[in-house]
Amino acid sequence: MLLKIDTTKREEVIVQLIDPKSDLKDKLVQKQKLGSQLLLPMIVKILKKNKIDFSKLTAVEVNTGPGSFTGTRVGVAVANALGYSLDIPVNGKKDTIALPKYEKSKFD
DSSP: OEEEEEOOSTTEEEEEEEETTTTEEEEEEEEOTTGGGGHHHHHHHHHHHTTOOGGGOOEEEEOOOSBOHHHHHHHHHHHHHHHHHHTOOBTTBTTOOOOOOBOOOTTO
16 A cells, blocks of 8 residues: 655645555645645545555655655655654665755745
8 A cells, every 4th residue: 555645835735545456546635825734634534534554554655856845844754754663665765764855946
């Protein structure tokens, strides 16, 4: 069971649950001014909706950017925390930390 996270857009959070074995594909999209604050409740919501426990997750895939500074950091941090705590790969690699890529600053 794959959990996909995308928090790179400033006002949108996308969480997907994909299981190729059962052809399960579910997606939640939340648009809000402070989108990344909704990430953890969205993950819980999609898992409950599909009656899936965290222990059933086999991998996490996170969009590392480029994207908004805070949103990208939140998504990558949550993905890494889930990967570490559940002992599952993040972006296809186990025991490796995913690193965010940020948008170029207008002040550079």
